[in-house]
Amino acid sequence: MSAHVIADDAEALAVAASLAAEFRPGASARDAARRLPRAELDRMSASGLLAVTVPAGHGGADVGARTLAEIFRLLATADASLAQIPQSHFAYVNVIRRQGTSEQREFFFAALLAGRRFGNAQSEAGTRHVQDIRTRLEPRPDGSYVLTGVKHYSTGALFADWIPVLARTGDDRLHVAYVPSGAPGLTVVDDWDGLGQRTTASGTVRLDGVPVPADRVLPHHLTFEGPQLHGALAQLLHAAIDTGIAAGALAEAAEFVRTKSRPWFESGVETAAEDPLLIQRFGELALCTKAAEALLREAARSVDAARADLRDDTAAEASVAVAVAKVQAARAAVEVSSALFEVSGTRSAADSLNLHRHWRDARTHTLHDPARWKIQHIGRFVLNGTRPPRHGLL
Incomplete structure (x- = not known):
């Protein structure tokens, strides 16, 4: 996949307005038929809009929060489902920006500029509360990890190249594991049946002994210290x-x-x-x-x-x-x-x-x-x- 690289805030807003105008006419039909917006997301990726928070030092536009908020507002005026799908994408770009090593930033920021998408696998059902994360990240002798758990409300996972997974290690500290789509043991189930946001595909992600290299795990718990x-x-x-x-x-x-x-x-x-x-x-x-x-x-x-x-x-x-x-x-x-x-x-x-x-x-x-x-x-x-x-x- 290749993608345009947006230069600055002004171009980012212009692209968002153009995409909103393009997506608006088909929004009602997509919702009514629950037709998943794969083509529209590909257009969004190719436009460069999903890489606008990549730091300038890595070749991105590094737009501010005001621009990013306006991008989402514009998209939501046209299609709220399409606007919601990349919300977690940007949240997990932010995790890399704050907690990633220089090597992790270089790898993932290059992937984002090439049009790659993040989903999410964070929320769980049946736990005591939303912060009660029970998905486990178990270490292996070679320094890598194995992921096991079940996630719900996984907006964007079905369309993602990489799925960031919230999980806890043995010391109960919170980490994010970035899992590529198609990884062994990873299953994304399109079972979302909400009365609204019908085309977000916010379904279930199952993690059955998913292998994760050490360099794809970030210490998210440090974010809140x-x-x-x-x-x-x-x-x-x-x-x-x-x-x-x-x-x-x-x-x-x-x-x-x-x-x-x-x-x-x-x-x-x-x-x-x-x-x-x-x-x-x-x-x-x-x-x-x-x-x-x-x-x-x-x-x-x-x-x-x-x-x-x-x-x-x-x-x-x-x-x-x-x-x-x-x-x-x-x-x-x-x-x-x-x-x-x-x-x-x-x-x-x-x-x-x-x-x-x-x-x-x-x-x-x-x-x-x-x-x-x-x-x-x-x-x-x-x-x-x-x-x-x-x-x-x-």
């Missing part, structure tokens, strides 16, 4: 997806009302778009969406500032800013995608139109991690100056 932005960056991208869902739903609602809706007979106007009550509601929905977009930009700015001066205080400020953006984005995505039907009327509920995909995507994606706990951390920080904990979900 000091100030870090791993969680903030990962959550920023989730916030961008929700914000994009809200904007996409709002745009589709406006188009429907302008072209297909009838005015209510009591309004006394000729078209639905002139109905003062609909105008009022669209204004409210726009405020909700614009607030999410503004908070997303502010959160990304905070992440960029912390990256330039990483300390406990700056990392905490970035994490809280991202939590604020994520809470608002989740609210906007669910409210606007639901209100789409309120403003568009009975005709919009036709299953054949598939307008409900926006709500299904919002309702599914916003379950990723609970906003109620983010609000707790926001409140503790604002009231008592308590820094949020160091973990990958905040």
Whole structure:
């Protein structure tokens, strides 16, 4: 596989906008038929968009958090599933950047610039909680490892060249093992049946004695032993997806009302778009969406500032800013995608139109991690100056 190499932030945004425009017309049909977007992901890889965070010293554009968040927002306005698939990809690029050796960085950054994709195998089902990782990385006499476990919600794994696997060693420390697709003992099962995000293929990964060379394992536990932005960056991208869902739903609602809706007979106007009550509601929905977009930009700015001066205080400020953006984005995505039907009327509920995909995507994606706990951390920080904990979900 070969890929274009994007030069800078401006080109990255232009490419993202172009791909969003290209992906938008087929998004509803892909969702309705659950047609997996392999061709679209290949286009994304070839465009160079998946390598934009490769450091400049390795030939990448090294874009900032604000650019990366906008890339995800743009893609999600067109197709929320397509936007979600590379979220983990960038999170695990960040792991290499922070914890990789010089040899690991050289190897993987070159692969990324050539268009290779990361998936993920991190979450597990049936454990006590999301941080209770039971997949095991057992050492062998020659210094290599063997992976054993079962992962769920493995977004992107089915389409990946490399699958980063979260696992614990005998001392219970967390590591990431980068496993190539097709490795012996690795099985990726397309059993995702969520009501939304239908084409993310967020299914099951089974690891049955998968061999892993020592140089494909990174000490992820070190990430959380000091100030870090791993969680903030990962959550920023989730916030961008929700914000994009809200904007996409709002745009589709406006188009429907302008072209297909009838005015209510009591309004006394000729078209639905002139109905003062609909105008009022669209204004409210726009405020909700614009607030999410503004908070997303502010959160990304905070992440960029912390990256330039990483300390406990700056990392905490970035994490809280991202939590604020994520809470608002989740609210906007669910409210606007639901209100789409309120403003568009009975005709919009036709299953054949598939307008409900926006709500299904919002309702599914916003379950990723609970906003109620983010609000707790926001409140503790604002009231008592308590820094949020160091973990990958905040």
